[in-house]
Amino acid sequence: MEKWYLMTAVVLLGLTVRWTVSLNSYSGAGKPPMFGDYEAQRHWQEITFNLPIKQWYFNSSDNNLQYWGLDYPPLTAYHSLLCAYVAQFINPDWIALHSSRGYESQAHKLFMRATVLIADLLIYIPAVVLHCCCLKEISTKKKIANALCILLYPGLILIDYGHFHLGLALWGVLGVSCDWDLLGSLAFCLAVNYKQMELYHSLPFFCFLLGKCFKKGLKGKGFVLFVKLAGTVVASFTLCWLPFFTERAQALQVLRRLFPVDRGLFEDKVANIWCSVSVFLKIKDILPHHVQIIVSFCLTLLSLLPACVKLTLQPSPKGFRFTLVSCALSFFLFSFQVHEKSILLVSLPVCLVLSEIPFMSTWFLLVSTFSMLPLLLKDDLLMPSVVTTMAFFIACATSFSIFEKTSEEELRLKSFSVSVRKHLPRFTFLPRIIQHLFIISVITMVLLTLMTVTLDPPQKLPDLFSVLISTELTSANPPLLLRKTGPELTSVPIFLYFICGTPTTAWCAKRCHVRTQDSNWQTPGRQSRTYT
């Protein structure tokens, strides 16, 4: 590539931003007794290093599952083990059994950050770069701009933990869309084994590959491909789970840890359907537990079925990417036990379609970052999030000139508006409305951020702001969903979202219980460089 140096500069820039953000505070810093995700990661290293593999997922005197028990698939555990060996080499205190709980020091923070950065450097960044190089029909400059935007996506940088699995998934997408089916499915299996949340993406993968097999003819080449793929999947799963297959109880226990259905329908404030509906109906109280599970499962399946069917019948890399978005979004909105951070799983495929629908993707990515604001505020990450979001917005706005690309054609809403126009001939104002909506939503985000930071929430409604934030996210989703699979498939969910997205907020806040907003924020200092 003749512009390799610009790509290098982009990658270095991404790394620099990551490292500057990592100098800031982390989740649960100095907050005993439970600390935060940082402590969870460290604890896993401690567990995996000191205990035999059979005890990793079992409660015992040495392994208190209530205290950040391992609840990720085996690959995560292996990764922790690997990190633990390095930690052992540097300072054995970091992973000493029992005594190292809540260990915090500058050097250790540095070590943890370095593990994330290295994983990122080895998996995620090469995948992004390769993805951008493989994009067809756009100029080199656009490819580099695309890479820049994806690497600068603030949500991922700020959360900074889940990186590894996302990277693997990206490899999967890449492999499949570049026709290296086996490699892609292998990478994806590893990703699923790294983090079970990756199952959000599994259906499109399955449908796409299945569709490909169908296309080649079920009797001849298609069947061979199918067998090969199945072999790969089975082999990679077996490899990862090998130590746990020795006993039945082992495997079952791991599964139970991975899918903790006994938790609630949703935690805290998540910008999904259940949280929004509970404003009107306290579903948690009305329906019994197992019914909740079934309802959420059915709704999820129902919402993603159309897109998947379409993909199976007409497999294409582009359709595949769009289906990834829509499926992940369906899971996020409807499924059981969703965490705020899961929005990242939706954002990742959105990053992949960034070059095709820049306006909508940018909007979505901005809103998704914003939706994690309560989480970020809790971790004292306000300053870096503001700076990186601004940098990201500027990067997207300049490299894709998003404001000029809001015609119906570019929003991929042509067929929708044409079909509406059959009934309403004067329906031509959609692009303008969307543009206005975008501006309004950006202004709302800025205002809400300012309010959250400067004002103490009213005593009666401690969660006002966080609920507002999640509402904002839900209401910004529909346009994206609208365009993803064509009008005929999405009209039902859209109305649902619109209804859910606009409840009166004060009333809404009364019904929510958990206080997630911490007004004692402090501003981290090191990070004060604008990325001009």
Added chain:
Amino acid sequence: MCTNFEVHRNWLAITHSLPISQWYYEATSEWTLDYPPFFAWFEYALSHVAKYFDQEMLNVHNLNYSSSRTLLFQRFSVIFTDALFVYAVHECCKCVDGKKACKELTEKPKFILSVLLLWNFGLLIVDHIHFQYNGFLFGLMLLSIARLFQKRHMEGAFLFAVLLHFKHIYLYVAPAYGIYLLRSYCFTANKPDGSIRWNSFSFVRLISLGLTVFLVSALSLGPFLALNQLPQVFSRLFPFKRGLCHAYWAPNFWAVYNALDKVLSVIGLQLKLLDPKKIPKASMTSGLVQQFQHTVLPSVTPLVTLICTLIAILPSIFCLWFKPQGPRGFLRCLILCALSSFMFGWHVHEKAILLAILPMSLLSVGKAGDASIFLILSTTGHYSLFPLLFTAPELPIKILLMLLFTIYSISSLKTLFRKEKPLFNWMETFYLLGLGPLEVFCEFVFPFTSWKLKYPFIPLLLTSVYCAVGITYAWFKLYVSVFTDPPVGKTKKQ
């Protein structure tokens, strides 16, 4: 927290809470006010914003005070004053002639220049990580250079005079300004062969220039003259009591000299030629500013360094006078002045290399030869700033930023001059690549060797000596190019 942060906090406190007559006498902190009056006024103005952030930081006796709000305020003050730098870069980019027709935005000289200046590694780490207000001062300098390019000489002179009263380190380049303005502004015409035409001298211009400079100086120093404090102010501004080299050796001639002395003394001790009792214990690299006595080679006095500097500057000044090449010639002379004083000055700080690197960026997009000098100078100069950031969390940042800047500058300039001969010969390439292993050795290998306790100064010594070689080379090369260049500027100008 780095000392410079405390320095500026202390100055905020001094200027805010004390009357002007005390400014240059205050000595509660060891970081006394040692910048010219305009900078003191600047701090005074800042302090009036600072009080809304945190009143405590304005207390003179609150030594080493730091709070998150103080930090926020200080950092933001740097970022906001950088606006001037951005404006200056914008003006400078206008002066670059975009003859080369490129369709691609990223290959235009203007674009490259703006990136080279705005993303300058040295400026980034010195201002935003280490903490200083260089961005806005360099903004003033670049702006005055741009004004000279635009033939607005009076404005340029005014801006430079103001700059001098902000930070007196810019005295190093004052000769270039003086001679250029005298030669090319006060003499309105040249003979056809380029030599001076004595009867074209314009007294009006000279007087207006003099008046400008005088008025600015009066505004700055006048109050202290009235208070009869001028000697005190000057003794603060020019502290010759400090050592020959700064805590970390700036990569200049004296670094090589000191290193030679050190090596000779070690050899002498090994061979029992020297008496160990007579050798002073003070190690130059212990991190504090202190006197250093040479053991083998003769010690250097401030006067010697002054003479060396003058000798080094003179040829470039002569060249500017006898072979005027318009603003570009002036810029070269300015860079040579900065570099020469960096090479031979007394108590030079390694940050001073920016004084040469930033103006050099302007030249680099114009000609292939200049580009190659710029790349050597900037890469080695920036690398020599590495010891400023020594904590582990800063290590990835400095390496990443350095790589970012270096890779971008080298490859973009290569693309710009791809039709001409390669920018580096094999020796230069080898030298620049050598910086990589050097960094690996200093940061990753050396701390694990047994020498760490016995010779803790080795990484610093290696860094400054290695960089000194590159900077000296760039200095020579620039001098050679100034003397051998045909006077193309004349034809281009008219």
